[in-house]
Amino acid sequence: MTHQDINYQDREVVYGGSPVTPTWAADRQSFQVPSICPACSGAMSRTVVRGLPTGSKGIWRQPETKQPLMPQQVTLVCACGYPHPSRPKESTETGCGAFWKVPLA
Amino acid sequence: MSPPAKRWARLAEDLEFDQLASARKLAEGWRNGLAGLTALLAAVTVIKGPDSVADLALWARYLVVALLAVAFALLIAGSLAATRAASGSPGAEIFLDADTLRDWTFKEAKSIQRAITRATRCMLSGLAALALAIGLSWLGPGAQATAPLVTVERDGLRTCGTLLAATDRTLLLGDPAQPDAAPQTIPLAPGIQIRATNEC
Numbered sequence A: 001m002t003h004q005d006i007n008y009q010d011r012e013v014v015y016g017g018s019p020v021t022p023t024w025a026a027d028r029q030s031f032q033v034p035s036i037c038p039a040c041s042g043a044m045s046r047t048v049v050r051g052l053p054t055g056s057k058g059i060w061r062q063p064e065t066k067q068p069l070m071p072q073q074v075t076l077v078c079a080c081g082y083p084h085p086s087r088p089k090e091s092t093e094t095g096c097g098a099f100w101k102v103p104l105a
Numbered sequence B: 001m002s003p004p005a006k007r008w009a010r011l012a013e014d015l016e017f018d019q020l021a022s023a024r025k026l027a028e029g030w031r032n033g034l035a036g037l038t039a040l041l042a043a044v045t046v047i048k049g050p051d052s053v054a055d056l057a058l059w060a061r062y063l064v065v066a067l068l069a070v071a072f073a074l075l076i077a078g079s080l081a082a083t084r085a086a087s088g089s090p091g092a093e094i095f096l097d098a099d100t101l102r103d104w105t106f107k108e109a110k111s112i113q114r115a116i117t118r119a120t121r122c123m124l125s126g127l128a129a130l131a132l133a134i135g136l137s138w139l140g141p142g143a144q145a146t147a148p149l150v151t152v153e154r155d156g157l158r159t160c161g162t163l164l165a166a167t168d169r170t171l172l173l174g175d176p177a178q179p180d181a182a183p184q185t186i187p188l189a190p191g192i193q194i195r196a197t198n199e200c
Helices: B004-015 B018-043 B056-089 B096-137
Strands: A030-037 A042-052 A072-077 A097-105 B148-152 B157-166 B170-174 B184-187 B192-198
Touching: A030 A072, A030 A097, A030 B056, A042 A072, A072 B004, A072 B096, A097 B004, A097 B170, B004 B096, B018 B056, B157 B184
Parallel strands: none
Antiparallel strands: A030 A042, A072 A097, B148 B157, B148 B192, B157 B170, B170 B184
């Protein structure tokens, strides 16, 4: 399906596809979720990194192998890269404004 | 205004690029908190060494030291809990996704409330223990003077006991093992030898 040049709009769209198998990075510190925007059909992918919400490694060293809880689904915001009409100039987004939840396999 | 779910998603995406700044901020908070611990040491050592409690009864001395130790531990725990509430918990790692970040944020908010409550309790209890220790060191009961132990030798007979009284004719010796027993009266006579001793 080709990309649809629809107007930018903040909206949640329903993802009707099957669960996505994430592609892990070699160091297991991040994984990638490819998807097609259900609103504008633009292809995109989101890399979810293992990060620190407060930004510290801690007083005691954390074991590198200890994996945080894997999410059941990932919220994706369209980042198709096309210049959709009506997108606010101050917006840092690079898509049509749609977002959807993708279940992970 | 974006829907909340989208805002969480955008926030999670942005966090990836904010790791260093937030790490520095957290480190700064913990540095200040840990530096504050040295001030606690100064507060607890307001009772200056053994000289300040040397005149107290033995049980009061041990109680003052125990209260100081408890106060120090409670103040440290309270200070660390306050630092944790103000600066965050080091070591938390999650996958930076909308739902995970939202769940973590709500948990963290509750955790901060608990930490503040714990910090308040610890600090107040610690200060109370410190005040009690200071008060006890000022007003606590003094150590009772113990009667000296003496050995008396007369006519080849040796008697040991606490010297309770002495007149120009007799000595009164108590039994150190049985302080309530009736004292022994020893007449003073030529040739009697009286020596101080450490034990009977």
